[in-house]
Amino acid sequence: MTAFSHPDDFAGQTQPLRAAAARVLQAVEDGQSLAQCLPLGHASITPQEKPELQALCYGTCRWYHRLDAELAQRLKKPLKKSDRVIHQLMLVALFQLRFSQQASYAVLNETVEACRALGKPHLTGLVNGILRAAEREGEPEPTEPAVIYSHPAWIVAKLRHNWPDHWQEILAANNTQAPMTLRVNADQGSREQYLQWLTDTGIEAKPTELAPWGIQLAKPVPVERLPGFGDGAVSVQDEAAQLCTTLLDLAPGQRVLDACAAPGGKTCAILEHCPELTEVVAIDQSAARLPRIRENLDRLCLSATLKEADAADTGQWWDGEPFDRILLDVPCSASGVIRRHPDIKLLRREADITPLAGIQLGLLESLWLTLKPGGRLVYATCSVFPQENHRIIQRFLRQQFDARLIGPEVSWGMDTGFGRQLLPDSQAHDGFFYSVLERSTQAPGPPIKNV
Template identity: 55%
Template structure:
């Protein structure tokens, strides 16, 4: 990974934050190679510093700009990220303030900015002495980009502040137990025997929520496929698909394979599962996940929106379209979304979502069911996509979701971020209805 090699942990974190903010790279790209070979304690610290600095960047940067008498020289761009990290440590961690300040100054030297160590020291000491300033704007108060707050408040006038608050909290670690190895009672007992306290999920049948996050190597039987890490909201797709033996199933945007695995665990007697993804490299992740749980699917590297390139003409009884989206429902897990996503992205994503839905619909058997899912809380990607699709397809029938979670939108069900401590997810169920064919 370019720019994140060697040096102290703070220097590594500073470079990662800088690459997210100024080079448009994601924490998902940058962190894994940086974490390799680090002791567990340092891995946790690096993750917290990077995730926390991105989570609170809008608020911390607003404070920083108030304290700078003039902008930092462009050639010293890394120092902005170092100061953001220092402010994060002062405002949101238990690191001793004098240690956070001293080590920030030492890191400035390490990054080759000896002449600006006085500035770093002065800003952080004044920040400590004065305390956090009153937020001067809604963007600073909620630490979100203005465009996203405007969309959320327009879409969800009663819930938008709840969503923002949930986005700024650390998410719980949720597991899916494999019903081939456990029921709920034995799953909880196995975790307890390993010293992990947990409780049953609230929405999904095979969900367990850990009281505290832990490395996967502490989860008993993880490498043997007894458990998988998956948010409970993401597990709901298997119930909505209404899987049965002998069905042919398409997971249309399958990587990294969590939902493919859930489908195969939920109904081992399916005739075939085709796991499709446009990114050939990401198919490797699906292979790893399926091998771990001892399950099989036919993996295909292709664009789900171009069936002519991959479809063999045999119709699917069930299709899961977990469409590429803004990720605005999982910001608490991926806080860099607040820095990477742009308002102009949403229209392009909506066009892609409708294109994929149109294409997959052609491969669905008459009487079959398609579940449309996103981890977005924006209506432009959810209800409006389903509304546009149904208006253009006489053979598409919306199946009401009568479960007791989320908000019924008239075109599917929206789980609001933070509701029952879940991620924000949208689901709609469509069936191909032969009665409307002419």
């Protein structure tokens, strides 16, 4: 067995750290996300090793394509499928040799031991020989952009086509570790007060430039160290994601829908921004993710109506009472948050984008009918691909004649003609797209024929 299937498979079995990392990476290659399989990997190591396991797995995923290119050069022939976990083990070791401060002799010796622990003693000679050569000869000079920037070739090609002036900085930003950013609960105090609280606690931080309630930490810290976290004074949320509340134009008495709401960060931000809303309805299709929304609401002492439903199937959940505001944060490629989720490089396929675009347009069309005339809908993605962003809005406006595009009149991001695009910033925010639509109070006119 090379990939994780159930936590019981590893109950009571302590494995070498690198063996656990190799099995996690094999699970990712087999289609599981790091969020799914890392907790199972934790079951096979000591509690003290958990942070290092996470660092190994995230780092190897981040540089996977570059490391894999080097390993392919060093292997005379690919390992057979049943030995594939040893391929992952050597990638973990290469990551440490190339991108960590770990002593080389320790990497080599402990990787060989991990090979035995994985039940592959016959491959220890191969592993030892390849890693010793890698240490002795150094990394081959990468020449292809996909190898230099360690991304799938299709992502590189798509970014070069869509962002010819920015593709390299996007790829470089994707390979950085994202900063830890907080959202201050305005109902409990000001950003300036919380910044002082952090200073008094010995945590260095600064205000974000775009999000009015955002704070960026100089270094990540466990949430337990954040003053007032347990009492709801602050939440962890990227700066770009916080901007949704500034675009919704919230006011007391409104009824608001947060579609595709899990894990609930934006739901909570909406309620913090305007506590006098009549109701906030939060929908998510995944029953397993709804408790996360409830946990966030409870910590912040907030209340919302939670529904498990496919947001596009309005007949399943909508009571017929229209919404004044809708936040539609659609499922997407997550190409704007690769730095936070480097396993996206291994899990996402180019063939996924067109079906996702169909889901996004379908959600927009369905939820538009639940919006009150004169109401506002904010369409959001954490993607940098126009196919999921401004082209969706462009297609929607061609067919929806009671929809009007509103600016938004902001200074941040790039104007695409159908919304604002933020590209990932290695020093600040993730990549996000926002478009703001208003439903006309007038009856829609006849379709306009394309000329």
